[in-house]
Amino acid sequence: MTLKLVLFDVDGTLVDGQAQIMTAMTHAFDAENVPVPTRSAVRGIIGLSLPNAIAQLAPDRSEAQVARLVERYKDAYVAQRVSGGAEAASPLYDGALDALEALARVDNVLLGVATGKSRRGLSHMFDAYDLSRFFVTTQVADDHPSKPHPSMVLAALAETGVKASDAVILGDTSYDMEMGRAGGITAIGVSWGYHENVDLLDAGASTVLETYAALMPALEAFWSKT
Incomplete structure (x- = not known):
């Protein structure tokens, strides 16, 4: 066989997972005072590894700020999970x-x-x-x-x-x-x-x-x- x-x-x-991803992305970009990417832009990078995705969404930012955006995204994503809203959101x-x-x-x-x-x-x-x-x-x-x-x-x-x-x-x-x-x-x-x-x-x-x-x-x- x-x-x-x-x-x-x-x-x-x-x-x-679109809603959960968009919420975490919004939090990360707001926290860094970077313009929040559009929903369409975020949809376009879903599937990439997180550092690659954020680098594409913030191409004019330094490596250090991209790294901070990645960490802020992770924190926001985990916070949603801890709050118990992850399953409803995804x-x-x-x-x-x-x-x-x-x-x-x-x-x-x-x-x-x-x-x-x-x-x-x-x-x-x-x-x-x-x-x-x-x-x-x-x-x-x-x-x-x-x-x-x-x-x-x-x-x-x-x-x-x-x-x-x-x-x-x-x-x-x-x-x-x-x-x-x-x-x-x-x-x-x-x-x-x-x-x-x-x-x-x-x-x-x-x-x-x-x-x-x-x-x-x-x-x-x-x-x-x-």
């Missing part, structure tokens, strides 16, 4: 849990995560929704270069022993699509996240799903050709 691997991005794919997308449960029932399918979140942030999200039981490999920003570098994909393939031709990544940003392509695996986009469908396709998405209900048929169609 040939092992298959499905890697999931997190923010914009499994959970809608809900699971409709159908996400059903899709994970369906895939977990397939004996030769392994699940993994490739995210710009920190290990601590991912662990908290897993605890909030009891998701750790689904994933055999978790690649986070602490351990890798920022997307779209393929390091996360290559590490997940190495950990699971799955061939690149039998693996896919599901994500909502062009960074996910580019990372998948650079890692030699198939990239599937989702329409409910933060980048436009046309951007996902331009970045190498094999297809863009409109709902989680379309995931299993898309995977079955892909694997029937491999």
Whole structure:
């Protein structure tokens, strides 16, 4: 039986973290007296590792101030978590849990995560929704270069022993699509996240799903050709 691997991005794919991210970003920029980036700009960098994301949002700021913005963002993000508002601010997308449960029932399918979140942030999200039981490999920003570098994909393939031709990544940003392509695996986009469908396709998405209900048929169609 040939092992298959499905890697999931997190923010914009499994959970809608936009409100929580925007709140933390607003706090960080306000605290540094830097103009707060627009919601559209923030949406555009979701998926990147935090230092890369903030550097793009504040390109004219010194390295020292970017570093302070990163730390203020982390503090604000954790404060939201401690206040108990994180789950409400970052809900699971409709159908996400059903899709994970369906895939977990397939004996030769392994699940993994490739995210710009920190290990601590991912662990908290897993605890909030009891998701750790689904994933055999978790690649986070602490351990890798920022997307779209393929390091996360290559590490997940190495950990699971799955061939690149039998693996896919599901994500909502062009960074996910580019990372998948650079890692030699198939990239599937989702329409409910933060980048436009046309951007996902331009970045190498094999297809863009409109709902989680379309995931299993898309995977079955892909694997029937491999």
